[in-house]
Amino acid sequence: MSTARAPLAPRRPPVIDVRGVERVYHVTNEVEVRALAGVSLRIGRGESVAIMGSSGSGKSTLMHILGCLDTPTAGRYLLDGVDVRDIAEDDLADLRGRKIGFVFQAFNLVPRTSALLNVELPLAYAGLGRAERRRRATDALRAVGMGRRLDHPPSELSGGQQQRVAVARAIVTNPSLVLADEPTGNLDSQSTAAVLAIFEELNAEGRTVVxxxxxxxxxxxxxxxVRLGDGLVVEDTGPVAAPA
Known part of the structure; x- marks a missing residue:
């Protein structure tokens, strides 16, 4: 007696699929800078990836493209299987708000504004009501150990605490992808360890962290x-997550 086999679930595309991406900046009519010279890279769901490179290697340019803050001069970038070239600008902004959380070296917090209100900002842009914003922002700050600093402005927080607030702001929309550009560059060793531990926790929860x-x-x-050099991937080491 034979039994029918259940159909295999379709394989989900990688979160990030970069195909031969180039980025050229025209400084003048005669001078151009090739920041990316043909990068190809796939990052699956739930991966924890560090992109390294010296100054001028193209790593920050690549981060801006992965975060849909910049567009390639040539090549393709598929986010969750969708070519970003096919997404209208208004829809792209909405996608960034829903799927991607950003953390930057300079924190980028609004001065003279409490930690709570800083974290609420993405939710305000998304149109959530005040009570829901307050609840979710409070939960995000508690998740990064800042539950006792809700009403403190950046000027009353240490560098490590400010970066924790920045991380809370990045995750308050519950993004599946977290992009962090030199997130520990302005921190001491103790604060660096604490912030990296938060990223590890986010990854353990299933988020893709770059x-x-x-x-x-x-x-x-x-x-x-992943190591970049002269706008190209020159090394890619470590385990790659199995397709979800």
Whole structure:
């Protein structure tokens, strides 16, 4: 007696699928800078990846493209299987707000505004009501150990605490992808360890985490390291997550 086999579930596309991406900046009519010279890279769901490279290697340009803050001069970038070239600008802004959380080296917090209100900002842009914004922002700050600093402005917080607030703001929309550009560059060693531990917790929860860094000890906390040089991937080491 034969039994019918259940159909295989379709394989989900990688979160990030970069195909031969180039980015050229025209400084003048005669001078151009080729920041990316043909990068191809796939990052699956739930991966923890560090992208490394010296100054001028193209890592920050790549991060801006992955975050849909910039567009390639040539090549394709598929986010969750969708070519970003096919997405209208208004829809792209909405997609960034829903799917991607950004953390930057300079924190980018609004001065003279409480930690709570800083974290609420993405939710306000998304149109959520005040009570829901307050609840979700409070939960996000508690998740990064800042539950007792809700009413403090950035000027009353240490660098490490400000970066925790920035991380809370990045995750308050519950994004599946977190992009962090040199997130520990302005922090001391103790604060660096604390912030990296938060990224590890986010990854353990199933989020895809991509760190841009030039520091070996930061990259070592990721499960996969991608090195850039002269606008190209020159090394890709570490385990790659199995397709979800």
């Amino acid at each position: 760190l841009i860094t030039h520091e070996d000890h930061v990259a070592a906390r990721a499960r996969r390291i």
